[in-house]
Amino acid sequence: MDRQQPAQTDQLSPVFAALADPTRRELVARLALGDATVSELAEPHDMSVQAISKHLKVLEASGLVTKTRDAQRRRVHLEAEVFDLMTKWIERYRREAERRYQRLDALLEEMQQIEQPAADSGRQRTGGAA
Amino acid sequence: MDRQQPAQTDQLSPVFAALADPTRRELVARLALGDATVSELAEPHDMSVQAISKHLKVLEASGLVTKTRDAQRRRVHLEAEVFDLMTKWIERYRREAERRYQRLDALLEEMQQIEQPAADSGRQRTGGAA
């Protein structure tokens, strides 16, 4: 249970985790159309309001949505910021993966060479070099 | 347990779920630099090789990586396609959220009006209208 990279910078895990659930993605999709109250969000989701409330809590904890009081109701609002965070992470590695994909053969050859650094080669490190 | 939207189109959940784990994100980050074998990937992660193998299985199931045999080793390769899938989903709603954010005040006013449709108002629907 001892993480080597502490939760310090791990603002990302809760966001991905939040969106890993289809119900929550639907909530996000719905909220993209406009703010809504909890019960409004719950309505189309044949599942208890409490369950939706929990889902919203997860979304809120991840920073994807915020809630503001509106009398007894809570107005739920979709936030854009965290999307950016996620997009940045994804794009970074997607670009790498795509770049590598495009010149795949060439790169694979290259990797092979790096892989066998001549000499005795007690253990070969593949691609780790960056 | 009865989903209203079956797992049919839910290719997305496994991807988000896969990236919800920091260890797996590190694996992806590492793989962006180049293919690697399981044990190479395991090395920096003070955790058993079996654990990493499990993580890779999750990544593989999500479509983020593929494995090819290379003698006894398995060469793990990062795939770009699924990134696209995710990016598309995110961008779609991020854009909405941002657009709404930019004209926030105006929209909030608008919502308020929709919210009180005059008349008796047995139940008011907020933002559901798109």
Place this chain on the structure above:
DNA sequence: CGATTTGTCAACCACTAGGTTGAATAAGTA
């Protein structure tokens, strides 16, 4: 005030996730 609406909190339950260790498989090496 009392009743209703809206949402959360709390306890509970089945299932999954992420880690462990130990054994099994598969391929290269002596």
Place this chain on the structure above:
DNA sequence: TACTTATTCAACCTAGTGGTTGACAAATCG
């Protein structure tokens, strides 16, 4: 053939998730 390396499979454990129901809190309505 036997040994080592690389990886997976299987069983297990703990903690977390996603749902339930029931009770509570806060604001509005009568």
